[in-house]
Amino acid sequence: MPDNFADRLLKAIKAKNAPVCVGIDPVYGKLPAEITEHRAMNDETDSEAALDAVLEFCRRAIRIVAPLVPAVKINAAFFERYYWEGIEAYYELIQEASDVGLLVIGDCKRGDIGSTAEMYARSALSDPDFGNLDDMVGPDAITVSSYFGLDGLQPFLDVARDEAKGVFALVRTSNPSADIIQNAKLEGGLTVAEHVAQQVAAWGSDPSLMGSSGYSLLGAVVAPTDADQTVRLRGMLPNAILLVPGFGAQGGTAADIAPCFKSDGTGALISASRSILYAFDEMRYIERFPSEWDKCIEQACKDFIRDVNSVRPN
């Protein structure tokens, strides 16, 4: 049995000295011409040709970043776009990322109640329990909704505990109109997001979910939209690793993410997607590596790690 997910993630972050993950959100129209010009992949209106291009790009991107980062976050929506063949590709990528030593977070935002939550926990997080899919693996962790409360989360936590996997519950998202729900003020002064954070902290502190590092396998998705709130959420979630979106293309800066870490420099995994994957569209990388999209991705990933480490307490 492998270690608790939080322990595994912390160890992997330490080994790479990189508290980050690269988000895999592939969009056909943004892929390097070298890939989409290939005859078999040069048709965006054919789901199979488009998916072949997407998959080829993701495979190469994952191999480029694998030596640098502890984890990738694969965004299920961008594969569901290609229907069932996209789902097959999603699982292929999970396997390939795992094979090159990466932890894999499936960013699928699943959630429901009762027997439906159990089904999602089995399909989206667990390793398959079917004999004919014996060599397949599920992701190491997934993102889930918090809106249903603990019993909606429990099936995911049960799978995570039994299979040494992790769960990141949605607390605060980075989009402009999140405020209307997530920053609504409760009696007593907490915002909805803060109240959710307190619940997630309580749910995650169950001893069966805690790793030896002092972190729980139940983490939280926290976008650093407001510095004061980020400090409060960090304080309310002492046992949670924060999965932090919003860096790079979504507008987040290194200064914004600093308060996501604890004073010892642990406790956060910063995610960047488009700013890494499509670095070959940015002038500062094109100038340095003309026509070498892979080198652009590699350099952007190194810059991302450097930027995050520059504000990380230690």
Add this chain to the structure above:
Amino acid sequence: MPDNFADRLLKAIKAKNAPVCVGIDPVYGKLPAEITEHRAMNDETDSEAALDAVLEFCRRAIRIVAPLVPAVKINAAFFERYYWEGIEAYYELIQEASDVGLLVIGDCKRGDIGSTAEMYARSALSDPDFGNLDDMVGPDAITVSSYFGLDGLQPFLDVARDEAKGVFALVRTSNPSADIIQNAKLEGGLTVAEHVAQQVAAWGSDPSLMGSSGYSLLGAVVAPTDADQTVRLRGMLPNAILLVPGFGAQGGTAADIAPCFKSDGTGALISASRSILYAFDEMRYIERFPSEWDKCIEQACKDFIRDVNSVRPN
């Protein structure tokens, strides 16, 4: 261009005199022996054999209820359980249900922000825009998360408006531990669920989303867990058709669902899943139709409609 989804749904409810939908939540272990005893389907540990059985059962169940109800609600989780082949089966069922004249609600609880929400809107709600999938249809409506606020919902609303489809935003769920989040009290006295309901009502009242019936294509998922709250939520959502889970196996009764309707008997679509699909396990149906599982489903569906209509205002 077909009519606005709300108009289509109201018309279909009226034609069948049945403000209900049957939830399709298939579990291999509960299927009729007639199906699972079939040699090619008699292996729960093989995902393909198990899925074949599930698909065969769902096809037959859908044909049984098609003359009685206006809509089915197909629960994506129970198909994702079988990975990519399950997704293919999910879309096959959507097509088949559509072919027999049913409206199809994809119960997938999707939600995210920005470009990810756009991807989910395309994959989970839209008819495919790929040339090679030209003869395939998406569901008529889906369930989505409300936690992200309006910009997370907008891509779904855009697809729904453009393709005459519908969206049901999560407001109140039926599980015991939903209270801790959804019934938390805001300053001013509303619960979180009531605040979400007010937002959904505002978002849905955009004229481009409104049908000629006075209902919006943006409906709301409202479980009738508490009679007083149900009355308040109904009042706060004057333009929303409520998709009402919790009837039957989840413990809801006809009396509970009565306040989900407006005084003219419109405005709610009551869903029952297990109490219909597995009626052949209930003594009152077995005694009447021994060894005829299809007749049990048909009778349970008729009883469900009768029970709902008995409390529906008119």
